[in-house]
Amino acid sequence: MMCKETNIFLVRHGETEWNQQNRLQGHQNSPLTVIGKQQAYDVKKSLDQYEIHQAYVSPLKRARDTLDIILKDRKLEVIISNNLREINLGHWEGRTREETAQSHPDEYKMFWGEPDAFVLSGAETFRQLQHRMVEELEYIFSKGKNNNTLVVSHWMAIKVALAHYTSTPLYLLSSIANPGNGTFLCLTRQGDDVFIH
Template sequence: MRHGQTSWNLEKRTQGGKDSDLTALGIRQAESLRKKFQKIKLDSIYTSPLKRAYTTAQMVAKDQNLNCILDDRLVEMNFGDWEGLTHEEIKKFYPEEFKTWRMEPHMAVIPNGETISVVQERMVAFLNDIIIQSNDDNILVVSHSATIKLLLLHILSMNLNHYYNLQQDNCAINLVTFKPYGPVLVKYNDICHMDIMMER
């Protein structure tokens, strides 16, 4: 699942490896997740170490008697020189790079940042090392918009150029079950547990 809303989400600033606090709405979103998982026994919780994800994961972990396991592979995509800038600022200062990012994300090279292929590689490595090799029944993973979308593209055998065909709302749940023949996406971008309007 994705973390709750942050102040930079509201401002439409690119966060990447930088961080901002959960908003009041983001805290309520995380609380709704905690209530959702009260009825579901989790065996382990893995989270990005960035505080917006870790704070969200900790709220769910309260009722599970579990410690959140930090994994650096779950951090958000490194957006390099774009981090801290709004979409309009990026468009102004990096017009050609931003156009490629929007139209052909699989071809984009963000100054001093990661490419989406590199991000997908680390997410798939996490999937193979932690999830597939685990004997746990229910594993919760708390991460970020770009990283989750890139992992889902892998699970769905979709090319990276389909990056913008997927959406991840704050505190959305994606349920994946693992069958002998491979992973199956059961729920996607599920926010039915929310009792509040989402900020998109």
């Protein structure tokens, strides 16, 4: 993967215990699994060939632990940003998908099938998530001009950002492939355009 110009290496954190258990994490946290740590090491190996000038990370521990592994042999300024957190899912956090499907069937269907219409008391909407995530990435692009920046974030946060940069409306969010645990993309800004590699 060749990246040039102003680049963001956008990483999803490694697998966690709650990922294995199909629990919704949101702003809550669970530890990286052995697999999750290995995934972070694999990202590190892939990125070793690139110079990285700065790093931004969600404050959630699973993201920070992933970042620590990736940056093991580098000394970089790391900026912790609340805007890079996962979607806030209120009282769903820590519950399994099956539990939320039973307790809130309508909201659950909207979450997976009609994200543009999803509303849950105490939770963020997808539009709110997209607004803060894109705002942060645009800030990072502006601060890291002609540099490579590492960003570690989360599943839905990354997915709604990709929707923005591919001009995909939120109601078609399911058409965007889920970023796997411990995978990364390169967002390259050239002028006003952003290309995804």
